[in-house]
Amino acid sequence: MTRKDFGERRTGMTPAGLDDASAMILHVDMDAFFVAVELLERPELLGTPVIVGGASGRGVVSSASYEARRYGVRSAMPMARALQLCPSAVVLEGHMHKYREASERIMRVFGEITPLVEPLSIDEAFLDVSGAGRMFGSPTEIARLIRRRVKHETGLTCSVGAASTKFVAKLASSTCKPDGLLVIPAEETVPYLHTLPVGALWGVGQATGDALKRRGIDTVFELAHTPVETLVRILGRASGERLHELAWGRDDRRVVTERREKSVSHEQTFAHDEPSHAALEREVRAQADAVAQRLRRAGLVARTVSIKLRWADFTTLQRSRTLSDASDTGRTIFRVARELLDEAHEDGRPVRLIGVRASDLVETGTATSATLWDEHHDDEWEAAERAVDRATERFGREAVRPASLLGRRERRDGRQGLTERPNAPDRG
Structure with missing residues (x-):
C-alpha cells in the first residue's frame, strides 16, 4: 500500500473490505480548539485568518486558524511575529473558562462511548474502544459516531486517528487534520510508518x-x-x-484512565514591564487563589510552590519551596509565593512575566503532615475558601474576592487579569 492509499482515508472514506478490528485505540484531537470555540460566537470570521492570544505586541499566540497557519503562524509564537507573517489576521482575546466548558462537554461524549478515556490535555484524549463494539460497531464506525456527536453537542470539529497503538493513533490524527479520520490496522502499521x-x-x-x-x-x-x-x-x-x-510500530502503552496533573500554574505577561513590587504581589495573590481553586476542584493538594519571573531581556528565574504540610488554600500558596517573590525581586528590575505554580501533587486526604503543629495552618481559613468556591459557582467569579484585589483591572473573560497557559500548547 502506498502513501497515497493511506492519504485517501483522510476524509474517512475507508476502503471497502478494510479489517479494522485491531485498531482499537483512538486518538481524538480537536481542530484549532481555542479558535474554533471563539468562532462559535463570531461566525462571520469563518474561513479567515484568526489568532487567539495576547492582543498586544507582547502577547503570544495560543491558537491559530488553519488559514493563519498557511502564513506560518504557530502556537507559542510572539504575537508581533505572527502579525508580521499574517497582517490581515484578526486577533481575538482568549477565554479559558469557555474552553474548559467545551472540553467538559467533549469528554462527556467520550465517556458515553467507553469508560477507558485518557485525557491528554484540554482538547485531546486517547480512547480504548475494545469493549464498545457490541453496542457501537467497529472502530471506524465508533470514530465516525464520535465525530458526529462532538459536532452535534458543541458545534466543533475533531480529527480521529484509529490504530492498534497509542503512538500510531496519535500520528494518524495529526495526519488527517483538520476534520478527518484515518484508520491504520495493525497489519498496515509498519507499511504506513x-x-x-x-x-x-x-x-x-x-x-x-x-x-x-x-x-x-x-x-x-x-x-x-x-x-x-x-x-x-x-x-x-x-x-x-x-x-x-x-x-517498527512497537508501543505497548495502554490507555490510562486515571491521570494526575503534575502541576497547576497561572502566568501573566504584562502589557508593559512592571517595576512595582506591590503590583507584582497583588498579581501573585490573584494567581495563588486561582491555583488553589483549581487544586480544590481536582481534589488535589500541593507539596511544592514555585514562582517564575521573566525580565525584559527574556532571562527567566524560577524558585521553589517545599511546604511543611501539603495545601490547597490560596492563603498558604500566596504566603510562600510572596516570600519567593521578595527574594527574587530584590533588585527591583521591571518584570515582563510572572507566574505561580503548585506541584508535587497528591490527592486530598492522602498527604501526611511533617509537623504536629503548624503556625500557618488554619482550618477556618480553609473553610472560608471553600465557601468562596461555592459562592463563585453560584453567583460568578466576581461575587467574592480578597480586599487586596478590589479595584484591580479585570479581563473581560473574568479571569482576574490572569493569562492562563494550559499544560500543552493548542496544536489542533
Whole structure:
C-alpha cells in the first residue's frame, strides 16, 4: 500500500473490505480548539485568518486558524511575529473558562462511548474502544459516531486517528487534520510508518532530525533498517532504542484512565514591564487563589510552590519551596509565593512575566503532615475558601474576592487579569 492509499482515508472514506478490528485505540484531537470555540460566537470570521492570544505586541499566540497557519503562524509564537507573517489576521482575546466548558462537554461524549478515556490535555484524549463494539460497531464506525456527536453537542470539529497503538493513533490524527479520520490496522502499521519522513516519529525534533539526516537517515524506513547500535552511537542509548522500536510500530502503552496533573500554574505577561513590587504581589495573590481553586476542584493538594519571573531581556528565574504540610488554600500558596517573590525581586528590575505554580501533587486526604503543629495552618481559613468556591459557582467569579484585589483591572473573560497557559500548547 502506498502513501497515497493511506492519504485517501483522510476524509474517512475507508476502503471497502478494510479489517479494522485491531485498531482499537483512538486518538481524538480537536481542530484549532481555542479558535474554533471563539468562532462559535463570531461566525462571520469563518474561513479567515484568526489568532487567539495576547492582543498586544507582547502577547503570544495560543491558537491559530488553519488559514493563519498557511502564513506560518504557530502556537507559542510572539504575537508581533505572527502579525508580521499574517497582517490581515484578526486577533481575538482568549477565554479559558469557555474552553474548559467545551472540553467538559467533549469528554462527556467520550465517556458515553467507553469508560477507558485518557485525557491528554484540554482538547485531546486517547480512547480504548475494545469493549464498545457490541453496542457501537467497529472502530471506524465508533470514530465516525464520535465525530458526529462532538459536532452535534458543541458545534466543533475533531480529527480521529484509529490504530492498534497509542503512538500510531496519535500520528494518524495529526495526519488527517483538520476534520478527518484515518484508520491504520495493525497489519498496515509498519507499511504506513515506512512511508513517512523521520520527523514524524515522536521525539524527533530539530536537533535529532538534523543528527539523523547528517548520516543519510531521512525516512522512517531508513531509520528502521539502521542497526540499533548505530542509532545508539548517534543519539544515545535511550533515544536510539526507543526510536528503533517506534519505527517498527512497537508501543505497548495502554490507555490510562486515571491521570494526575503534575502541576497547576497561572502566568501573566504584562502589557508593559512592571517595576512595582506591590503590583507584582497583588498579581501573585490573584494567581495563588486561582491555583488553589483549581487544586480544590481536582481534589488535589500541593507539596511544592514555585514562582517564575521573566525580565525584559527574556532571562527567566524560577524558585521553589517545599511546604511543611501539603495545601490547597490560596492563603498558604500566596504566603510562600510572596516570600519567593521578595527574594527574587530584590533588585527591583521591571518584570515582563510572572507566574505561580503548585506541584508535587497528591490527592486530598492522602498527604501526611511533617509537623504536629503548624503556625500557618488554619482550618477556618480553609473553610472560608471553600465557601468562596461555592459562592463563585453560584453567583460568578466576581461575587467574592480578597480586599487586596478590589479595584484591580479585570479581563473581560473574568479571569482576574490572569493569562492562563494550559499544560500543552493548542496544536489542533
